[in-house]
Amino acid sequence: MFFPSLRLGGLEIPFPVIQAALSGYSDAPMRTIARRFGAKFTLCEVMLDQFVIAVSKRKSRLYFAEFDEHPVGAQLMGNQPEQFVRAAERLIEEGFDLIDLNFACPVKKVLGRGRGGFLLSNPQAALKIIETVRRNIPGSIPLTMKLRKGFDDSQASRDKFFEILAGGIELGVCGVTLHGRTVCQRYEGTSDWEFIREVKRRLCEQGHSEIAVIGSGDLFTPEMCLQRFRESGVDGLALARGTIGNPWLFREITALLQGLPKPEPPTLREQYNVLMEHFHLAVELYGERRAATTMRAFGVKYSLLHPETEKVRQAFVKVKTASDWYRVLEMYVPKNR
Numbered sequence: 001m002f003f004p005s006l007r008l009g010g011l012e013i014p015f016p017v018i019q020a021a022l023s024g025y026s027d028a029p030m031r032t033i034a035r036r037f038g039a040k041f042t043l044c045e046v047m048l049d050q051f052v053i054a055v056s057k058r059k060s061r062l063y064f065a066e067f068d069e070h071p072v073g074a075q076l077m078g079n080q081p082e083q084f085v086r087a088a089e090r091l092i093e094e095g096f097d098l099i100d101l102n103f104a105c106p107v108k109k110v111l112g113r114g115r116g117g118f119l120l121s122n123p124q125a126a127l128k129i130i131e132t133v134r135r136n137i138p139g140s141i142p143l144t145m146k147l148r149k150g151f152d153d154s155q156a157s158r159d160k161f162f163e164i165l166a167g168g169i170e171l172g173v174c175g176v177t178l179h180g181r182t183v184c185q186r187y188e189g190t191s192d193w194e195f196i197r198e199v200k201r202r203l204c205e206q207g208h209s210e211i212a213v214i215g216s217g218d219l220f221t222p223e224m225c226l227q228r229f230r231e232s233g234v235d236g237l238a239l240a241r242g243t244i245g246n247p248w249l250f251r252e253i254t255a256l257l258q259g260l261p262k263p264e265p266p267t268l269r270e271q272y273n274v275l276m277e278h279f280h281l282a283v284e285l286y287g288e289r290r291a292a293t294t295m296r297a298f299g300v301k302y303s304l305l306h307p308e309t310e311k312v313r314q315a316f317v318k319v320k321t322a323s324d325w326y327r328v329l330e331m332y333v334p335k336n337r
Helices: 028-036 049-054 081-094 108-112 116-121 123-136 155-171 193-205 222-232 248-257 268-286 288-294 296-305 309-317 322-332
Strands: 006-008 011-013 017-019 072-077 098-103 143-148 175-179 212-216 236-239
Touching (some): 049 081, 072 081, 081 098, 081 123, 116 143, 123 155, 143 155, 175 193, 193 212, 193 222, 212 222, 236 248, 268 288, 268 296, 288 322, 309 322
Antiparallel strands (some): 006 011
């Protein structure tokens, strides 16, 4: 199967499957592992504009590998246009290649503060943020946005979605990552890929075929990724929850998109090696103590690929120190296998 590169403004990404921004997960170690398995573009976990402005030095959440992680995007969340600008300017100074505006997060405390997905209910505020950021950052830096299909399933919410989409394009947004659930759905039900297909078709009919639409939601298997890519007509896919503890998903979808057979599942030894590399990367970034607790959630997800999932999962849940982590890894690949 032929697939085009993914273009986001001046960035040309040779493979149209990217690592999505994942709050609490898509830090530098996870993104590095994703690139090992085929991701050509990654987004850091969403950052609050106030946090980016306040940090006095390059903290771990702003970190990326200088020499082998370009292009890399930064996703911002907030509710004040001026703070978005100050944060975006800081991120560009740090070396990020793209700014992504989050108007999608469904977390209750985020919505209560007028951030994330709340802005889908307030087109005027969302468009003011887009206009202010685009006007104040260099034209060479692509500006994209993350949306859900609306705040809820009402017609009024649908109208507001398309108002933000059209207005954002007019103001200079070059791409949109679209999750096929409403904000009120959170992660319940299924992602509406028919809506995502409608959005891409509508933009093409309006003469905006150059605006990248990246589909997101329920992309857990390479077969489903391939099906959604073909049926929806999107320009790219953003892999999110499906890649936590399963970076092999990038390798698998790469093969299928190239018309090659699906690779064999990772052996226990390969899983062990990736777990070890992932942990060492976390230690380099956070130090042993913090790495052990940060990586606990990843270990639980990696355990889903292990034949003794529950036993390994329970072991990772109890990890508190680096020594605990190494003990679980010793158990991961039994000596007689």
